[in-house]
Amino acid sequence: MTEYFLQAFIYLTAAVIAVPLAKKLGLGSVLGYLIAGVVIGPIIGLVGSETNTIQHFAEFGVVMMLFLVGLELEPKMLWAMRNRLLGLGGLQVLGSVSAVLACAIYAGYGFSTALTIGLIFSLSSTAIVLQTLSEKRLNKTSAGKNAFSVLLFQDIAVIPMLAFIPLLALPELVEKAQGAMAVANEQHDSLSLVANMPGWAYAIVLLLAIGVVVLGGHYLSRPLFKMVADSGVKEISTAAALMLVIGIAALMSLVGISPALGTFLAGVVLANSEFKHELEANIGPFKGLLLGLFFITVGAGIDFTVLFANFAEIILMTLGVMLIKGIVLYLLALIFRIKGSDRWLFTLSLAQAGEFGFVLLNFSVQQHVLPTAMAQTLSIVVALSMFLTPGLFILFDKVISPRFQNKTNQRTQDDIEEVGSVIIAGIGRFGQIVNRLLISNGIKTVVLDHQASQIDSIRRINTKAYYGDATRPDLLKMAGVAEASLFVVAIDNRESSVELVKYLTHTYPKLKIAARAFDRGHGHLLRAAGADIVEFETYHSALEVGAESLQLLGYSDASVARRKATYQRIEKEASKRLYENWLSESGGKSFSNDFIKLFLQYEERLKQAMDEDTDENELKLPESFDANNEAIDKV
Structure with missing residues (x-):
């Protein structure tokens, strides 16, 4: 028992120290977890053989993440994104498999081995990409939406890959491991409902399992969670949410389906449930902790002995895989007309291998498709590519994104000639009404907006407005914020508006702040940030209607x-x-x-x-x- 306590303390301490430092340095939490794993594993040696076992447990964080992703979707939304899901996602997998297959055959591998390697490397890291896009608030961009479509297709594609890989078994590996694998298969079959089933029977069981998830989620979840909610016991509510996710994952594993895909399907079924927010609140903390633990085990699981013994080969293979996938992704971005910096973000974010690569590698060894030594080498390639991914996001943030901003934003900030008692940030449909009312009552205003077209449009009706980013302190000083009586926040970006209110409250405590909110949650954030007045943009018009x-x-x-x-x-x-x-x-x-x-x-x-x-x-x-x-x- 003492050993488990010590291991838990080591993992948690590494995360608590490394992640805040990585965030402070602008590296992101994912890279912080990976660095923590490398430090406590290969470098210091505080953790060792238990890492692989813990990684299997930590992979449940990926399962929970896909359940929460499913909660955010609706069947109508999935149908609406079918073109990107099947077209962009399908072509990415097909293109990556074909390119890696050709390179592997050229390098001297047999067709079965080369195809298996292609399948493994065609997958990207759902955990790293979605986590990083969410942290950087890029998940709603064109690149973020397209990346999500590709990742979703990849996760679904794991199922046919698991069904197809056993057909690629090498006879020499089967003969060599036949005796040892017999015992392992018996143990595995005891935890499977579909072992040794004929194809038609397996198909029926598969459909029944999916039907149980869909119908159970639709008809049984509501009375279950209503009963739990009526009890008024918070821990039982959390237990019910965990029971649902773990039960679905167990059922999917028993019938040979990816647990992550099963829980994702359940999330989609429950997307319209009134208990959606409660499920998110209960599952969220466990998801974050287990995902962090998963990333730590990836870093701790890098075998530096194998790495140093084949250093040049592994590094070239890692960079080669990322380059091949990057080329395929960039070409698809051109075909699907993903423009500007989004094209590069889409390409760089998906260029790595993913966590399901570890699953396919272990499965390929069990099915006698890949030798153990080769699987160990390939697992390091997968881990290193995941380790390099946060660096690609930093490259995008620091190098690529600024260049595109400079190209698309040639107009320089206006010089503000006059100041007024009221500053209005954002002159869209909301800000215009506020500004007109104030001006008509003889109140001088200073209007700021970062959209040049909006500024030019408003100037045509003899309204004075200035081009510039209202979140920049230098522009605010030029606008006379220190002498202003009121600041109206009407910018369209939710996060930026909250950060602006925080800055104004802290820097100019005597300044009164009125802010436009998109919804109740945004309104609460604005009030907590220090806004004196918060109004929902649609409240009064909706009330009149x-x-x-x-x-x-x-x-x-x-x-x-x-x-x-x-x-x-x-x-x-x-x-x-x-x-x-x-x-x-x-x-x-x-x-x-x-x-x-x-x-x-x-x-x-x-x-x-x-x-x-x-x-x-x-x-x-x-x-x-x-x-x-x-x-x-x-x-």
Whole structure:
């Protein structure tokens, strides 16, 4: 028991020290985990033989990550991205396999071995790429969306690869390992529902397992989580979420399917569930910790003995694989018209091998397709390519991205000639209304926007505006922020708006700040950052449409006015209480179970208030509704 405590302490200490340092140096958390693994493994030797065992456990972090990815998707979204999923993803796998196959055959490997190597190296690291894109807030860019499509196809493609690889078994390896593998197969079969099944029976079991996940997720998850939520015990809610993911992963393993793909499918099924946010909140911390542990084991598992014995060969093979994949990805980016810096981001982000490469390598050895010595060498190539990936992101950030920004942004920052008592950052549809109202009342404003076309457009209607990035301190000083009374934040970027409010609050504490929020979560972040006034961009217009809709449905003007006032009163109170709950329960990071319960309580309170305001004499449907009902009756 003491040994397990010491190992856990070593891994956690390495992560706690290395990751903050790596983040501070701009290297990213993934590289921090990898460096931590190298230090405690090959360099210091604090961990050793247990690394491979821990890595199998830590791979469950990938399973959880794909479950959370699935929660963010909906079947309609998957159908909408089918062209990129099948076209871009399919061509990437096919192109990478073909290119690596040709190079391996040229290097003297047999066809079966070369094809297996091609399959292994065609996959990229879902864990590293999605984690890094998310940290750098690049997952919503064109490159991020296309990279996600490719990674999703690769994860799905692992299943047919696992089915196909046994057909490539080498007779000499089968004969050499026949005796030893007999015992291993017996142990493996005891934990499999599909061992020695004929093809037709395996297909039926496969379909049944997928059907259990889909139908169970759709019909059984709701009563289960409702029962758990009614219990009011937080740890049981967490246990239920873990039970769901682990159970699905176990079922998929028993029928020979990738656990990651099974949990991803379950996530998609539950994407429309009202318990979606609760699942995310419960699974998120475990996912992050296990993913970090996985990256540490990758670094700790690098065998420097094998590396130094074949140093030149392994380094050339690693760089060669990344170059080949990079060329294939760049050509596909051209074909699919991925433009500008997104083309390079797409290429560099997917040029590595991935964690499923370790799975295919182990499986290939078990199925007598690759010799053990070759698998050890290839596993180092996979690990090194993953280790180099954060460096490629740094190359993109420091070298490639600035060059494209300079090309697309030739216009220099305007010199601000006049200052006013109010500074407005962002002159889009929201900022324009604020600016017009203030100007019409004789208040001088300074308008800033980073979109040149927007500035030119607004100047045509005799509105003075200046081109520049409102998040830059030098521009703010030039605009007279130190003397301003009010700052209106109306920029379109969520993260930038929150960071701007934080900067203004800290640097100019006497400055009043009014900010535009996209939704409730964004509004909470702005309030926590220090904004004095936070308004949702669609709140008032949506409220007016709702009120006018009630009038069209036959409610009297007096009734609509009362109901509108009731809604505003309850919403104001709810907004304050929900913000306080959000801040205290989750530290401003997510929507907790208590937050959701409180929200539902206010929804019920709103409904009760509306029911109490009912006046049967006031509700008279318009003639058009009566005509429609008569038409329906005739049919």
